[in-house]
Amino acid sequence: xxxxxxxxxxxxxxxxxxxxxxxxxxxxxxxxxxxxxxxxxxxxxxxxxxxxxxxxxxxxxxxxxxxxxxxxxxxxxxxxxxxxxxxxxxxxxxxxxxxxxxxxxxxxxxxxxxxxxxxxxxxxxxxxxxxxxxxxxxxxxxxxxxxxxxxxxxxxxxxxxxxxxxxxxxxxxxxxxxxxxxxxxxxxxxxxxxxxxxxxxxxxxxxxxxxxxxxxxxxxxxxxxxxxxxxxxxxxxxxxxxxxxxxxxxxxxxxxxxxxxxxxxxxxxxxxxxxxxxxxxxxxxxxxxxxxxxxxxxxxxxxxxxxxxxxxxxxxxxxxxxxxxxxxxxxxxxxxxxxxxxxxxxxxxxxxxxxxxxxxxxxxxxxxxxxxxxxxx
Numbered sequence: 001x002x003x004x005x006x007x008x009x010x011x012x013x014x015x016x017x018x019x020x021x022x023x024x025x026x027x028x029x030x031x032x033x034x035x036x037x038x039x040x041x042x043x044x045x046x047x048x049x050x051x052x053x054x055x056x057x058x059x060x061x062x063x064x065x066x067x068x069x070x071x072x073x074x075x076x077x078x079x080x081x082x083x084x085x086x087x088x089x090x091x092x093x094x095x096x097x098x099x100x101x102x103x104x105x106x107x108x109x110x111x112x113x114x115x116x117x118x119x120x121x122x123x124x125x126x127x128x129x130x131x132x133x134x135x136x137x138x139x140x141x142x143x144x145x146x147x148x149x150x151x152x153x154x155x156x157x158x159x160x161x162x163x164x165x166x167x168x169x170x171x172x173x174x175x176x177x178x179x180x181x182x183x184x185x186x187x188x189x190x191x192x193x194x195x196x197x198x199x200x201x202x203x204x205x206x207x208x209x210x211x212x213x214x215x216x217x218x219x220x221x222x223x224x225x226x227x228x229x230x231x232x233x234x235x236x237x238x239x240x241x242x243x244x245x246x247x248x249x250x251x252x253x254x255x256x257x258x259x260x261x262x263x264x265x266x267x268x269x270x271x272x273x274x275x276x277x278x279x280x281x282x283x284x285x286x287x288x289x290x291x292x293x294x295x296x297x298x299x300x301x302x303x304x305x306x307x308x309x310x311x312x313x314x315x316x317x318x319x320x321x322x323x324x325x326x327x328x329x330x331x332x333x334x335x336x337x338x339x340x341x342x343x344x345x346x347x348x349x350x351x352x353x354x355x356x357x358x359x360x361x362x363x364x365x366x367x368x369x370x371x372x373x374x375x376x377x
Contacts, residue, residue, distance in 0.1 A: 004303035004304065005303055005304050005306055005308075005311045006297075006300065006301050006302065006303045007108060007111070007297040007298070007299065007300055007301070007302050007303070008060070008300045008301075009311075010111055010297070010304065010311060010314070010315060010318075011104060011107050011108070011111075013311065013312070013315035014107055014111075014315045014318045014319050014322070015098075015100060015102070015107070017315060017316060017319040017345060018101075018102060018319050018322065018323070020100055020101050020102055021098075022098065022099040022100075023096065023097070023098050023099075024039045024041035024042060024096070024097060024099070025039060025041065025094045025095065025096050025097070026038060026039050026091070026094050026095050026097070027039050027040045027041070027079075027094065029090075029091050029092065029093065029094075030062075030064065030088050030089070030090060030091040030095065031090060032087060032088065032089055032090025032091075033087060033090075034087055034088070035069075035072070035082050035083045035084070035085065035086075035087055035088060036080050036081065036082055036088075037057060037059075037080070037081040037082075037083065037088070037097060038078065038079055038080045038081075039079055039097075040079050041079075042074075042076075042079045042081070043079060045074070045076060046076050047076055048073075048074060048075060048076050048077075049073050049074050050074055050076065051071045051073075051074040051081055051099060052071060052072075052073065052074065053070055053071060053072065053084075054101060055070070055071040055099055055100065055101055056068055056069065056070055056071065056099070056100045056101075056102075056103050056104060057069055057071055057081060057083060057097055057098070057099055057100075058097060058098045058100065058104045059088075059095060059096070059097045060095075060096045060097060060098060060300065061095045061096045062089075062091045062093070062095035062096075063089040063090065063091055063095075064088050064089050064091065064095065065095075065300070066299070066300065067088065067089075068103075068104050068105060069083035069084055069085050070083065070084045070085075071083055071084075071099075072084050102322055106322070106325075107318065107322065108297055108298060110318045110321050110322055110325070111297055111304075111314070111318055112296045112297065113321070114314055114317050114318050114321065115296065115304075117317070117321075118313075118314065118317060128181060128210070128264060128279075129143070129144040129181065129196050129199075130142050130143045130144050130145065131279035131280070132163065132164040132166070132167075132278060132279030133145075133154070133166055133167055133168040133277065133278065133279065134164055134165055134166050136154045136166075139153065139154075140152060140153070141179070142154070142168055142179075144181055144192060144193075144196055145168075145179055145180060145181045146179075146180055146181070146182075146185055147170070147177065147178075147179055147180075148177050148178055148180060149172075149175045149176060149177025149178075150170050150171060150172050150173075150177035150178060150179065150268055151170070151171045151173070152168050152169065152170050152171075152179050153168075153169050154166050154168070154169075155167045155168065155169040155276055160215060160276045161276075161278060162213035162215075162246045162278040163213070163278060163279070164278065164279065167215075167276045167277060167278040168266070168276070168277045168278075169274050169275075169276055170266060170268050170274065170275050170276075170277060171268070171272075171273065171274045171275075172221075172268040172269070172271070172272050172273060172275075173272055174272065176267070176268070176269040176270070177267075177268060177269075178225070178265040178266055178267040178268065179265070179266040179277065180227075180263050180264060180265040180266070181200070181263070181264050182200070182227075182261060182262065182263035182264070183197060183200045183201055183261050183262050183263070184261050184263065185197075200262045201262065203255050203262050204255045204256065204257050204258075204259050204262060205254075205255060205256070205257040206254070206255055207252065207253075207254050207255075208226060208252065208253055208254075208255055209250055209251075209252050210224055210226050210237075210250065210251050210252075210253075210264045211224070211248065211249065211250035211251075211280035212224055212248075212249055212250075212266060212277045212278065212279065212280055213246045213247070213248055213249075213277070213278040213279070213280060214240050214246065214247055214248075214249050214266075214275060214276065214277055214278075215240075215244070215245060215246045215247075215275065215276040215278075216240040216242055216244075216273075216275045216276075217242055217243075217244045217273065218242045218271045218273055219239065219240070219241055219242030220239050220242070220269075220270055220271070221239070221240065221242060221268060221269065221270055221271045221273065221275060222239065222240040222249075222266075222267065222268055222275040222277075223236055223237050223238065223239045223240065223249065223267050223269075224236070224237040224249050224250065224251045224264075224265065224266060224267065225237070225251065225263075225264075225265040225267055226251055226253040226255070226262075226263070226264060226265070227261065227263040227264075227265055228253070228255055228256055228259035228260070228261060228262060228263070229259055229260035229261040230260075233256060233259060235251050235252070235253040236251055237249040237250055237251040240275070246276075246278070248280065250280070316345050316346070317345075317346065319345045320343075320344075320345035320346035321346075323341055323345065
């Protein structure tokens, strides 16, 4: 399930990987007449100017929340940091702050850059178009969907709807068939909009879950399928029991990268009669794919729509990129250490992101990214 992870948590994860996470609270109120931040939590740092112009301080609460400054100097005897820039705003109580050797603004920029670099390895979860079968511009099939050897009508009777205002009533009469959405419908007038068609194509090389709430009165009559061009590349859900109430059916398939067709089907087979299909929807944590860019972040509360495991992969990626972008020290030994740390972090990022793989863009295949993933697998 996708959740939202705020910038503050993403930055914390990146900094922990870099050994760059120091957080404290002031023990003397900021006066508003100077540029000092004082905290006895800095007692362990006994060397003057331990924190210097290679460090940033980010205030995270109070009237100065969000203020980020380069450090001018540190007085160990007074547990006092002095920053560049204008005087800080006065505070009436303790406030929290973070100390970083990497600019927090640069961390946010690299996080936003990583959205593009890892797309579509990471993306925003979306449902199949018209998932709940609410929209019917035609009377014979729901928008974006089509029928094959069955008939379909919009059902609005409350007893035959699981959620929302409608379901699809699909009837078999003499031949097996299905309600479906597929790349085979094509694009153009009377077909699929280009964005929907491209979204279906982008399901290739993804783990796809297709789910519906289904109501049937005959056993072995109703099921779901993901069809990818041949019987060997088809996966089915279990059958509805035929008990006459709504049951949750789902099917999962890792779509082949070279699938000639991507089709999601609501099948009615073996027995004539009507079956009702309704969307699973986000309320049931069921997705069709991972399509779309994650949200960018700038403010502390801005968030990306990723789960915990995915956020770890992103944090490793960002940490490795920050090391790659850092101005290398002069000594060859230090250069080797930075490069080694960067490679280690990037390798871990690929390992984590591979667990959530989605299609790799063609430009990435040309640059060897897919080969790197496969060779590490």
